[in-house]
Amino acid sequence: MMNTPASHSLPVVAGIGLRAPHYAEVLERRPPLGWIEVHSENFFGGGAPLHTLLQVAQQYPVSLHGVGMGLASPDPLDPGHLRELRQLCDAVNPSSVSEHLCWNTAGGIAINDLLPFPYTRDALSHVAARVRQVQDVLGHQILIENLSYYVAFNNSEMREEEFLTELVARTGCGLLFDVNNIYVNTVNLGVDAKAFVHGIPAAAVGEYHLAGASMMGGCLVDTHSARVFDEVWALYEYTLQHIGKRPTLIEWDVDIPALAVLQGEAQKAQHRMDAP
Amino acid sequence: MNNWDETLAHFSAAIRTGAVLAPGALNCPHYAEERGIGVYRNNFRGNLHDTLASAYPVLRQLVGEDFFRLLAKRFIEQQASRSGNLHRYGGEMAEFLTHFENTQHLVYLPDMARLEWAYHRAYFADDVPSFDLPRLANIAPDAYAGLRWQLHPSCTLLTTAYPVAAIWQAHQEIEAADFNIDLLSGGDSLLVYRKDLSVDIVRIAPASLHWLAQLQQGTGMGDATETTSSAHPDFDVATTLQHWIAQGVLVNFLRPSP
Amino acid sequence: MSNTHNLLSAAIGSLLVMGLAGNVMAADMQTEKCFGVAKAGKNDCASNKSAHACAGQATMNGDPHDFVAVPKGTCDKLANGSTMPGGAMMKK
Numbered sequence: 001m002m003n004t005p006a007s008h009s010l011p012v013v014a015g016i017g018l019r020a021p022h023y024a025e026v027l028e029r030r031p032p033l034g035w036i037e038v039h040s041e042n043f044f045g046g047g048a049p050l051h052t053l054l055q056v057a058q059q060y061p062v063s064l065h066g067v068g069m070g071l072a073s074p075d076p077l078d079p080g081h082l083r084e085l086r087q088l089c090d091a092v093n094p095s096s097v098s099e100h101l102c103w104n105t106a107g108g109i110a111i112n113d114l115l116p117f118p119y120t121r122d123a124l125s126h127v128a129a130r131v132r133q134v135q136d137v138l139g140h141q142i143l144i145e146n147l148s149y150y151v152a153f154n155n156s157e158m159r160e161e162e163f164l165t166e167l168v169a170r171t172g173c174g175l176l177f178d179v180n181n182i183y184v185n186t187v188n189l190g191v192d193a194k195a196f197v198h199g200i201p202a203a204a205v206g207e208y209h210l211a212g213a214s215m216m217g218g219c220l221v222d223t224h225s226a227r228v229f230d231e232v233w234a235l236y237e238y239t240l241q242h243i244g245k246r247p248t249l250i251e252w253d254v255d256i257p258a259l260a261v262l263q264g265e266a267q268k269a270q271h272r273m274d275a276p
Numbered sequence: 277m278n279n280w281d282e283t284l285a286h287f288s289a290a291i292r293t294g295a296v297l298a299p300g301a302l303n304c305p306h307y308a309e310e311r312g313i314g315v316y317r318n319n320f321r322g323n324l325h326d327t328l329a330s331a332y333p334v335l336r337q338l339v340g341e342d343f344f345r346l347l348a349k350r351f352i353e354q355q356a357s358r359s360g361n362l363h364r365y366g367g368e369m370a371e372f373l374t375h376f377e378n379t380q381h382l383v384y385l386p387d388m389a390r391l392e393w394a395y396h397r398a399y400f401a402d403d404v405p406s407f408d409l410p411r412l413a414n415i416a417p418d419a420y421a422g423l424r425w426q427l428h429p430s431c432t433l434l435t436t437a438y439p440v441a442a443i444w445q446a447h448q449e450i451e452a453a454d455f456n457i458d459l460l461s462g463g464d465s466l467l468v469y470r471k472d473l474s475v476d477i478v479r480i481a482p483a484s485l486h487w488l489a490q491l492q493q494g495t496g497m498g499d500a501t502e503t504t505s506s507a508h509p510d511f512d513v514a515t516t517l518q519h520w521i522a523q524g525v526l527v528n529f530l531r532p533s534p
Numbered sequence: 535m536s537n538t539h540n541l542l543s544a545a546i547g548s549l550l551v552m553g554l555a556g557n558v559m560a561a562d563m564q565t566e567k568c569f570g571v572a573k574a575g576k577n578d579c580a581s582n583k584s585a586h587a588c589a590g591q592a593t594m595n596g597d598p599h600d601f602v603a604v605p606k607g608t609c610d611k612l613a614n615g616s617t618m619p620g621g622a623m624m625k626k
Binding site: 346417476477498514522 | 538571574
């Protein structure tokens with residue numbers, strides 16, 4: 001059960017994050033897009049959001065990308081949140097389901113963000129049990145995404161890639177490698193990006209993310225509000241060489257440009273994938 | 277595990293309340309630690325602010341964007357988020373506004389917040405299967421009075437003291453808005469629910485509201501009909517039942533437990 | 535109770551005979567609707583780009599504008615919009 005991928009997996013081409021400003025255009029024009037990804041929680045419940053997504057899912061492979069599960073939270077997983085994710089998966093039949101290696105809730109209080117934590121052996125057992133719990137409820141594998149973060153914890157006992165590698169071994173989960181996130185961590189915290197690429201198990205990687213960040217007050221903030229940086233393209237090329245081709249997403253969440261701009265960024269990723 | 281829990285609890289407090297972390301807890305080589313935590317503080321408040329702005333667009337227009345920022349800041353300080361899904365945040369706004377000093381003179385704001393939260397809830401409420409009329413044919417007439425009806429999960433019934441439906445409508449297309457609304461002209465009896473994918477705000481007869489409110493609380497159809505009829509002698513249960521089933525408001529019924 | 539029993543029997547009886555298509559709107563069922571707009575989902579995984587005045591301690595202290603701020607939006611346009619019912623002005 002653990003190693004079963006989501007019902008069918010994403011095509012190994014470039015896709016885009018689909019956000020509200022482009023719903024109408026995508027449904028009316030049906031432009032060529034390899035696949036689309038949405039944030040799972042925005043489609044919890046029914047009504048217009050779910051109806052829209054179901055129409056989109058008839059045309060394109062869909063990846064559900066969760067932002068609110070809080071896999072590493074000290075509090076128990078929210079059973080309602082899990083149930084809603086299961087309902088959404090049953091309705092949409094996604095090609096991939098992913099979550100972040102982060103936490104959001106302690107003592108009943110949620111911080112609606114992707115928060116880092118110390119990579120300790122205790123944390124690993126905790127997160128592994130919860131990844132198994134999510135995979136059991138969904139009945140298939142999920143991908144776990146590496147995080148961009150702005151401070152690191154001194155009491156970490158291992159690096160993020162070591163944590164992820166062990167998580168894969170313990171749970172059979174896959175990995176979503178966000179190339180931009182590693183670049184952000186390199187700039188802000190001196191993380192060794194190439195060591196990360198070589199440190200994670202290539203066979204477990206099921207998807208890449210690319211996005212653009214913003215330099216704000218001396219800190220590179222992961223705003224998903226710009227074109228992919230040249231340095232990130234270079235790291236993506238390095239990743240293609242050492243890990244291989246994977247479905248690749250252009251993420252853009254703030255100051256969202258015309259669909260054609262997103263398609264252009266996706267095309268750039270596709271060219272790199274197609275390069276000999 | 278305790279040490280780990282404690283680390284995260286302290287980090288949470290640093291983000292939410294500005295608490296200072298123990299020296300040496302964090303590694304932050306290229307800028308001040310406070311700068312790094314500042315990104316999380318900004319995300320924390322910004323995401324909740326943006327969520328409130330999305331849930332309360334008319335309230336925001338009524339008080340203006342700058343004032344709404346202050347109002348949201350105060351609300352966020354008092355009201356923790358309890359869910360990883362931001363769409364669940366902000367339901368206590370009406371209660372908050374009844375106590376918020378700077379808007380005490382805008383007496384209709386709590387009613388507006390109730391209406392906007394009902395709209396927001398309805399927008400994201402679950403879908404349910406439509407009413408199964410043939411199932412009703414299998415019920416013996418003796419059991420009718422004991423039937424407990426279920427409303428669509430998007431439904432909120434509201435009785436307001438001020439004419440907030442008109443104020444709300446005036447803010448949907450602000451250029452063509454009719455602001456000639458007398459605040460002292462009385463309140464509304466409203467049903468907010470989702471029909472055909474869009475959320476409707478509907479003025480309904482007080483008798484209908486009375487009856488539906490009791491059904492929503494789980495009162496059997498017999499008792500609900502009797503109390504509604506004594507408060508509203510013109511109440512017509514046949515028309516009302518048929519209407520709200522046809523409108524997708526009454527979606528199911530439960531037989532009385534034996 | 536027998537009157538209610540008869541009313542409910544008649545109500546459901548006609549519903550079963552006529553179905554929902556035959557729904558005749560009584561005068562008090564005629565409803566006036568208001569229409570709103572679509573909402574974009576608020577859950578995402580990007581960091582917030584706008585500055586939200588919370589870089590420092592920024593909780594209860596430190597913002598002198600808090601205590602003199604007044605709403606400046608469309609509330610000014612409503613008739614009787616800035617008075618308490620009965621005309622009492624805002625307490626200072």
